[in-house]
Amino acid sequence: MSIAVCPGSFDPMTLGHVDVVRRARSMFDQVVVAVAHNSSKRTLLPPAERVRLAADALAGMDGVRVVTTDGLLVDLVRDLGACAVVKGLRSGADLDAELAMALMNRHLSGVETVFVVGDPGLAHIASSLVKDVARHGGRIDDMVTPAVAAAVLDALAPTAGGGGEDGR
Ligand code: PNS
Numbered sequence: 001m002s003i004a005v006c007p008g009s010f011d012p013m014t015l016g017h018v019d020v021v022r023r024a025r026s027m028f029d030q031v032v033v034a035v036a037h038n039s040s041k042r043t044l045l046p047p048a049e050r051v052r053l054a055a056d057a058l059a060g061m062d063g064v065r066v067v068t069t070d071g072l073l074v075d076l077v078r079d080l081g082a083c084a085v086v087k088g089l090r091s092g093a094d095l096d097a098e099l100a101m102a103l104m105n106r107h108l109s110g111v112e113t114v115f116v117v118g119d120p121g122l123a124h125i126a127s128s129l130v131k132d133v134a135r136h137g138g139r140i141d142d143m144v145t146p147a148v149a150a151a152v153l154d155a156l157a158p159t160a161g162g163g164g165e166d167g168r
Contacts, residue, residue, distance in 0.1 A: 003082040004028040011043040013054040016125040020088030035068040074109035085113040090123040
C-alpha cells in the first residue's frame, strides 16, 4: 500500500489545499495530511483547531486522514512508512520555497517530494491572503469551507484578543 504525506501549516486549510489532497489521493492509496510547525510562521489558529478544520474539510474523502506533528517531517514520514511527500504548486515562487524543503528532506532521509499542480482556478488562494482579506472585512467564503470561514472570523474577532498571529 502506498502512503503519501501531505504536510503544511494549514493556517487555515483552504479549498486550494483540498484540491491538492484530492489530487494526491488519486496517486496514492492513502494520504496523511500532516499539520506541522513552520518555524518561520506565526499562526492564527492553534494546532488542534487546524487539525479539526482540516479533518472537517476533508471529511468523506476515503483514504485520507489528518494528523499533527511537532517534530521533523521526515520522522513522521518514517514512522508512517510513507513513500513520498506531496506538496502543491501554484506558481514559480511556490517552487522556489518548496524546492529548498524538498532537497532538505531528501538530504535528511532520502524521501522524495512529489509536486502537484493545483487547479489554476484556485491559484489565487493562499492561507495568508485569506486571513488578510478576512481581517479587512472581505469575503472569504468562496475560498475556504464554512467551518474555516467561521473559525477565522472568530479568531480575528476583538474578543479573541485582537487577531494576533500567535495560535501556537
Ligand atoms: O504550509 P507550509 O508552511 O509551507 O508548510 C511547511 C511545513 C510545515 C511543511 C514545514 O515547515 C515542515 O516540514 N515543518 C516540520 C519541521 C521540519 O521538518 N522542518 C524542516 C523542513 S525542510
